[in-house]
Amino acid sequence: MTDLQSPTQDNLEFMIEAIKTKLRMASGAAMQAGSFSLACYEDVKDIYDIVASKDKFSISEVEAIVSELGKLRKS
Template sequence: MDLSVNSRDNIEYMIERIKDKLQIVNAGALNAKSFDTEQYEELRDIYEMIQKKQSFSVSELDAIVSELGRLRK
């Protein structure tokens, strides 16, 4: 998958991987359709940061979820 391309499919892919990696219980709260392509670069930055880390502290999880909430339309 070429994540350098701003596309709906890529947004859906990244959101699904983020939910899996963070083990988000309420997966419905993080819906790919809630993200606009205008925030693609910021979403990709978050995705790449999450993929590099093995584990997250509670404060890191809170900050990530807050930032994703800010990006939603």
């Protein structure tokens, strides 16, 4: 198990990849881990924790999660 308490680029990349995998994102290529700053680490971790805690997601839940990740991406 990865220790996600430390805000590192590796941990950020791990969480983004895990979210993409769990949500089976067709547009996963558009959501590159390098597009996120360590400044938003806690927000990404909150999303990761929610995604990791559920087995299934409705379409509207996936859209909301992707929308939140989109807001966190570097401009």
